[in-house]
Amino acid sequence: MTNDKSMLPIGTVLNGRYIIRGHLSSGGFGKTYLAVCRPQNTKVAIKEFFMTAANFRDADGVSVSTNRNYTQQFGEQIVKFRKEYERLRLISNVHVVKVYDCFEENGTAYYVMDFVEGTNLEEYLRKRNAPYTETTVYNYLKQILGGLKAIHSKDLLHLDLKPANIMKTPNGYVKLIDLGASKDYIGGVGATMFTGVALTERYAPPEQVDGSFDKLGPWSDFYALGATLYRLLTNRGVPTYTSLYEDHTRDKHIALPMPNVSDKTKQLIVWLMNTDRTRRPQSVDDILQWLRNPPAQDQEVTIQDPEVTINVPGEEKRPPQPPTPQPRPTPRPTSQPPTPVPKNDEFSLLGCFYIIVIIFIVVTIIKALL
Structure with missing residues (x-):
């Protein structure tokens, strides 16, 4: 509810069938009322186009007048208000309030919405x-x-x-x-x-x-x-x-x-x-x-x-994961060193060499003596 004194009086009848029963809200570009719709007495919410900087109530407390400096702007906005209603009434969704009526009266415009209980x-x-x-x-x-x-x-x-x-x-x-x-x-x-x-x-x-x-x-x-x-x-x-x-x-x-x-x-x-x-x-x-x-x-x-x-956007960061273990590589076979020659064989070959040398020397000396 609101204490805005520029709201319509309780009991005001709009468009011949909506009776104001309460004040819901007031803003810089409009005022919203609780009303009942005759003859069913269905509760509705009514939005009144009212520019706080440009409009004021007449002595009857109902009619809306416009500051002369805003006359053209207000007229343009009323046209847009009605066009906006044509868009709003096309919305049909359980999670959006339904808008279903619009009219001009008292020097301004109104549209009617479902009253949402809750x-x-x-x-x-x-x-x-x-x-x-x-x-x-x-x-x-x-x-x-x-x-x-x-x-x-x-x-x-x-x-x-x-x-x-x-x-x-x-x-x-x-x-x-x-x-x-x-x-x-x-x-x-x-x-x-x-x-x-x-x-x-x-x-x-x-x-x-x-x-x-x-x-x-x-x-x-x-x-x-x-x-x-x-x-x-x-x-x-x-x-x-x-x-x-x-x-x-x-x-x-x-x-x-x-x-x-x-x-x-x-x-x-x-x-x-x-x-x-x-x-x-x-x-x-x-x-x-x-x-x-x-x-x-x-x-x-x-x-x-x-x-x-x-x-x-994104999901929560995960903690760092341990690295996946890798299989150990199979070691390559290394080349084998040459098989060493046994020492005994080395001595045998050397001995044969010395014997041959000695024999050669002896034969040479004998030939010289003869």
Whole structure:
């Protein structure tokens, strides 16, 4: 609920059949109400397009007027608001709130959504005052990814993903709500058809904070998804993106303490929250593939964490394995030395030589005497 005094009065009737019963939220580009739809008295949520910087209520507390300096801009945004509705109503997914009616009245425009019964994950977190388990968060993650895939398939972005915009229903499902910040993009390139990009500090990626709307894409929602996982798993405030890295270069150290969180989950969160949009996942399928089968080490991008060395994306490092024992080589036979001649044989040959010499000398002397 909200105490914004510029909200429509309780009991206001819109489009002849929606009766305002409560105030749900108020932001820079719109206000959301709880209403009932006659004659069934079905609960619905209604988004009113209201630019805080440009609009104000008339004396009747219902009609909307526009500051003269913003008249043209407001008119253009109303047209975009209706076009955005045409995209939103095409989304049909159990994990995304259903949008099904749009009309203009009181000098502005409205669209009607299902009212989601339950409590948002931020409220649950504050009540339990303790982090969620990884098992629970991974269960939520798969459902959130299903919702984001449905949104992105219509060339839309959520752009305000956070625990407060994720409802847990009584049947245990989680559902994405508050699509009022959604933005149209075509072919991965940001377009101009959006009714204003509101943002939530610490969950919004750098390209959204900096107003670089032409750089927005599915990867922008993934940054907010990483921040959401961090919040749920640590019960801590999400750091600003400027505090995550010393700058936006790829090799800087990240300061993102996550006690009692597995290395694999840390890898995922750091991958999602990379300040360089080109180094985040580029599609829901990228994340699903990572969850099924983390890439090999040679496909990873390494980022150093003060607490743990992790790889993005990739699986946990294995301890070094002992080397595989190699068979010993068979020694080559060495050449044998020549067989020595026995010493006795050497003496026999020498003796024969001396006898022959003596005989030759004796014969020579005898011949000389004759």
